[in-house]
Amino acid sequence: MQRFERLPPAFVASAFLACRPLADVFRQFDLGNGYVVPVQLYRFAKVTPETPEIEAVDADYHYVRLSQKKQCFLPAESTQVRPYRYDSGPDARWSAIDIKDNDIAVSAAALEGADLWHDPILPSELFLKGHVMKALKKAGYGKVYRYVKCRILPDQ
Known part of the structure; x- marks a missing residue:
């Protein structure tokens, strides 16, 4: 498993992903119908059309779903x-x-x-x-x- 040293604390890649310490902050609060769950990240280890290979990334990230809606904007x-x-x-x-x-x-x-x-x-x-x-x-x-x-x- 490859270790990435410089992943940001949060990023969006078709989803909001956060490192464990940031995810733990979100877990402290009422997310309504949202939630926080761990995810395994992967990367392409060898990128060729014939033999694409992926490998797990050694990074502790969590999917943060912030889906609660309130209509209070004026x-x-x-x-x-x-x-x-x-x-x-x-x-x-x-x-x-x-x-x-x-x-x-x-x-x-x-x-x-x-x-x-x-x-x-x-x-x-x-x-x-x-x-x-x-x-x-x-x-x-x-x-x-x-x-x-x-x-x-x-x-x-």
């Missing part, structure tokens, strides 16, 4: 967002553009339930509660992600 109260070009209506998807602290507004419903989630109308962003961000920073993963604070508005 586009009308947010800045630096725009609707997808061909979407319209109440379920139209939005994208964020160079967001900074307080550009994104969410309803108070964000405080309930899962600690990490995606919003179905702002699908490219991962939302997490403040205590998750603090735990990631404390564990040394503060620079793996770019964090921005959201404004939490009372439910109407």
Whole structure:
């Protein structure tokens, strides 16, 4: 089994994969319907069309499924967002553009339930509660992600 010395703490390869220490941080929190499971990584040892061979990689990585959804993003109260070009209506998807602290507004419903989630109308962003961000920073993963604070508005 080959050992890779310089794999990053997290990467996306058709899935979100995280090293054990980072996966252990995620395991501490309510992922809703998400989960964390170990995976075995493989690489091509010999790449030829006639005899492709694979070998296991000696790396302790885990698949992190962050699939919980909460609809609490408030586009009308947010800045630096725009609707997808061909979407319209109440379920139209939005994208964020160079967001900074307080550009994104969410309803108070964000405080309930899962600690990490995606919003179905702002699908490219991962939302997490403040205590998750603090735990990631404390564990040394503060620079793996770019964090921005959201404004939490009372439910109407």
